[in-house]
Amino acid sequence: MKKVAILQSNYIPWKGYFDLIAAVDEFILYDDMQYTRRDWRNRNQIKTPTGGQWLSVPVQVKGKYLQKIRDTQIDGDTWRQHHWQTLTHNYRQAPHFKDIAAWLEPLYHTPDSHLSTLNRRFLEAVCAYLGINTVISNSWDYHLPEGKTERLADLCAQAGGSEYLSGPAAKDYLQENVFTDRGIKLTWFDYQDYPDYPQLWGDFTHYVSILDLLFNCGPQAPHYMKYVRP
DSSP states (O other), X not given: OOEEEEEOOOSXXXXXXXXXXXXXXXXXXXXXXXXXXXXXXXXXXXXXTTEEEEEEOXXXXXXXXXXXXXXXXXXXXXXXXXXXXXXXXXXXXXXXXXXXXXXXXXGGGSOOSBHHHHHHHHHHHHHHHHTOOOEEEEGGGSOOOSSHHHHHHHHHHHTTOSEEEEOGGGGGTOOHHHHHTTTOEEEEOOOOOOOOOOOSSSSOOSOSOHHHHHHHHGGGGGGXXXXXXX
16 A cells, blocks of 8 residues: 655645654645735744744735745845844754754754755755655646646546545545545544653643754754654
């Protein structure tokens, strides 16, 4: 059996996103979808002494309200230094900051013109550190039919998938029969019951970029995840 997941790319997302990648055989980046503002595509949160703080990648949106994620261009480069300085300021006291910074900081010095390219580069770097060997492909590697559920089911079938893993939020719109009619099992991914880990700055929160887990736990990070092998 081959397990497949399909999801839009995010900017250095939380640990659950990487667990979903680790749980499947192929992870398809669904960046043929429309870019949505004030979403996870170009931003994420980190933890600071005063609470959560957004790190946002500026993108060109004026007059491009219907653009796809894959076509969304990054607006300038000054954000790169700001993001790294913010990470350094808030995590330099973390036990594994130096080790993670050794491979993370160079990513901020590599120019990218498009958001999809940037997101994928960070995703692949984190996967490499965690030992996640899942095949990552792009939705435009495949034929895209019409229909919301139909498109996802067909993408899964084209990839040779016999099981499709979906986040629970999609229960509101996915039609399970569209998958079963193609002989594909639909499984809802469970993001609940993650264990707490040693974390800086006050009350614990799970809902921050995975960088928080990496800086604080380093090579022990898989012990606080569900599908990443220690």
